[in-house]
Amino acid sequence: MEVIRTPNGLFLSQSKYILDLLDKVHLAGAKPLSTQAATTTPTRDDPFADVPLYRQIVGTLQYLSFTKLDISYSVNQVCQFMHSPIISDRTAVKRIVKYLKHNVDFGLAIVSSTSLSLHALSDATWAGCKSDRKSQTGYCIYLGGNLISWASKKQSTISRSSTKAEYCSVATTTSKVLWHKSLFLELGIPLTDVVL
Structure with missing residues (x-):
């Protein structure tokens, strides 16, 4: 977590953590998205094979939500499927990560x-x-x-x-x-x- 002193207080950011996540999930070159959630929800899909990877990425997103409250709702949604994610859940997680690429430098300002x-x-x-x-x-x-x-x-x-x-x-x-x-x-x- 980066803590930057400003004239008015502090700015908390996790830019490096986001960039590391983008590299880890091979989305550093992906097109950034301006929205984090899809408008439709599939009702049935095939299971996602790599459950530990899904859990690890979602855990990373939970940590990021400490300074990025804008992803709280979406992260809450994907957390509900930690026990048995399906392909569309993985797609939702990738969408959140691409959204983070759109606003890497956003964070939490704490002003005096x-x-x-x-x-x-x-x-x-x-x-x-x-x-x-x-x-x-x-x-x-x-x-x-x-x-x-x-x-x-x-x-x-x-x-x-x-x-x-x-x-x-x-x-x-x-x-x-x-x-x-x-x-x-x-x-x-x-x-x-x-x-x-």
């Missing part, structure tokens, strides 16, 4: 801020997973202007409405915000405001 306000955003899809009809939760938590926590993950229950999916997402986000609030209080950092 006097605000100690903790605020969060959340969203949900309703029945987005075609196989089990579960919804997806996504959230971002900020301290001042800095993103400090984010996730995109499948909900554990099946929601019967978009309202319930959103409610579950807000409940998950609230629990994460309360955990962060507790952490900052334990560290002796007084928060000025907590907003959901």
